[in-house]
Amino acid sequence: MAVLSPIYLGVAALLLTVVHVARRLSSPIRRVPGPTVSLFTSLVLKWKELNAARTMYVHELHQKYGPVVRLSPNEVSFTSWPALKEIYCSGGSGYDKSDFYNLFRIYGRRTMFTTLNKADHAKRKRILADRYANTNVMRSLPMQGIQRRSRAFVRRCASTSGKMTSEIFVALHAYACDCITHHLFHPNGSDCIGKKEDEAMMHQVAADDSLQNRLISHYAPTLHRLFAGVLSLFVKPREVPLADNYVLETSKRTDAASFTLMSRLEEKSVELDAIDMAAECLDHMVAGIDTTGDSLCFLMWELSQPRSLQYQRRLTEELRSKPEASIDQLPFLDAVLNEALRCFPAIPMSLPRLVPPGGRTVDGVWLPEDTIVSCQAYSVHRINEDVFPQPDKFDPDRWLAPERDPDRRRLLFAFSNGGRGCIGKHLALAEMKTLLRDVYSQFSTTPDASMTQDAMAMSDQLISTRPLAQRCLLQFHPLVDAVVPTEKV
Numbered sequence: 001m002a003v004l005s006p007i008y009l010g011v012a013a014l015l016l017t018v019v020h021v022a023r024r025l026s027s028p029i030r031r032v033p034g035p036t037v038s039l040f041t042s043l044v045l046k047w048k049e050l051n052a053a054r055t056m057y058v059h060e061l062h063q064k065y066g067p068v069v070r071l072s073p074n075e076v077s078f079t080s081w082p083a084l085k086e087i088y089c090s091g092g093s094g095y096d097k098s099d100f101y102n103l104f105r106i107y108g109r110r111t112m113f114t115t116l117n118k119a120d121h122a123k124r125k126r127i128l129a130d131r132y133a134n135t136n137v138m139r140s141l142p143m144q145g146i147q148r149r150s151r152a153f154v155r156r157c158a159s160t161s162g163k164m165t166s167e168i169f170v171a172l173h174a175y176a177c178d179c180i181t182h183h184l185f186h187p188n189g190s191d192c193i194g195k196k197e198d199e200a201m202m203h204q205v206a207a208d209d210s211l212q213n214r215l216i217s218h219y220a221p222t223l224h225r226l227f228a229g230v231l232s233l234f235v236k237p238r239e240v241p242l243a244d245n246y247v248l249e250t251s252k253r254t255d256a257a258s259f260t261l262m263s264r265l266e267e268k269s270v271e272l273d274a275i276d277m278a279a280e281c282l283d284h285m286v287a288g289i290d291t292t293g294d295s296l297c298f299l300m301w302e303l304s305q306p307r308s309l310q311y312q313r314r315l316t317e318e319l320r321s322k323p324e325a326s327i328d329q330l331p332f333l334d335a336v337l338n339e340a341l342r343c344f345p346a347i348p349m350s351l352p353r354l355v356p357p358g359g360r361t362v363d364g365v366w367l368p369e370d371t372i373v374s375c376q377a378y379s380v381h382r383i384n385e386d387v388f389p390q391p392d393k394f395d396p397d398r399w400l401a402p403e404r405d406p407d408r409r410r411l412l413f414a415f416s417n418g419g420r421g422c423i424g425k426h427l428a429l430a431e432m433k434t435l436l437r438d439v440y441s442q443f444s445t446t447p448d449a450s451m452t453q454d455a456m457a458m459s460d461q462l463i464s465t466r467p468l469a470q471r472c473l474l475q476f477h478p479l480v481d482a483v484v485p486t487e488k489v
Helices: 006-026 043-050 054-065 081-092 099-104 118-132 140-157 168-185 196-206 211-219 221-226 241-250 261-267 274-303 306-321 331-343 377-383 405-411 425-440
Strands: 068-072 075-078 164-167 360-362 365-367 372-375 443-447 458-460 465-467 473-478
Touching (some): 043 054, 054 068, 054 075, 054 377, 054 458, 075 081, 081 360, 118 261, 118 425, 140 168, 140 425, 164 168, 168 196, 168 261, 168 425, 196 241, 211 221, 261 274, 274 306, 274 425, 274 465, 306 331, 306 425, 331 425, 372 377, 425 443
Parallel strands (some): 075 372
Antiparallel strands (some): 068 075, 164 473, 443 473, 458 465
16 A cells, blocks of 8 residues: 555654654753653663663662752652752652652552552551561560571671671671561571571572563563563573562461551451562561661671771671670670661662652752652662762761751651651661671671672662672671681781
């Protein structure tokens, strides 16, 4: 047919291109600084995402263009406190989430994390928040569970009889899994530190490598559906059958302790069915494994470096001088952990939101409705050099200085911010502080000679990050006959 001739097709393509370019050149987003290509296409950004390099790409754009950057024709990234406050805190819980969070649905259900609008999120949060309140986390039974699992980690990785080299990436994720499942299901939590079959379950979650598959399914669902068989030869699907089975079976039990999330869900069984409850638990389990495990791994690696041994020694001095102190009464431990969360946030990437109907002004920039806006912790913690001088330096002392302390704390974005911030923050902090106290009150750590800095480079996942090699070997030296490392180690 003539209508399908190359000439007609060429003219149609040209007209579509002209219309697209005209729309882009008339868009309010054209005024936002950013690479020229980002005004016309999101392909560069998507390519970086597929190659697990989005975080550093966005950060490099902020370094070049400043605190406001255009990432694509419909996406803008910010790093300032006014922007962070507007996007994540306005109206209590900020703007609604984008459909990016559809990637995290479990068993086809929405969890609290994947709810897109404020009303649905608030309804689910009312059910769950009680079990993650600091008052519940710090009760004797939850804390005893964390302490027992921390001691089990120490027994696995270190020995008081002499130097011991241990692989801590897996061990820390095993610890994190045992802690979160204790909080979800006690007395039916996992024993990843002690049992190989439970560790295998945890490993499926921690070693998940389905980023490319899931992004393709999100950005090109028809392509993914038509060529799923071919794609599976090149990109891995998400497969966590051991975790799926564990959660589905354990959530059916009726003997959960009163402090657990499962007991709270059972109280609300009229509002949630069995699949909803299992989905919520698996979501918390996966988040609890990755965030705590990765944060601790990056921190212990940093404390073991020659450049940071002074901080390791000072941490040990505080812990050994105050053996009876509560984990919340140790200021240098708190400073070390805050600095770790600043330098190595478990979720360093953008947390996308949608500009509400009618458009909004964000940090002086007017944006039309449905524009995707976000901040990423990695850049928020580094671009604001007036608050975080020498941002690439690990320096816990910055958290002990009174000057600009309120500014530092409100810009600490490791757990997000506002009403949709991380519900498990208090549990994660308790787990990390407990383990750090148990390790560094008894041992010093140094890197194994086989380890390299490249092995510990950040590798983006869908929303979190982990060490590139998924491996971290440290030497544990007992302090009773301590090998006191020097700065030249």
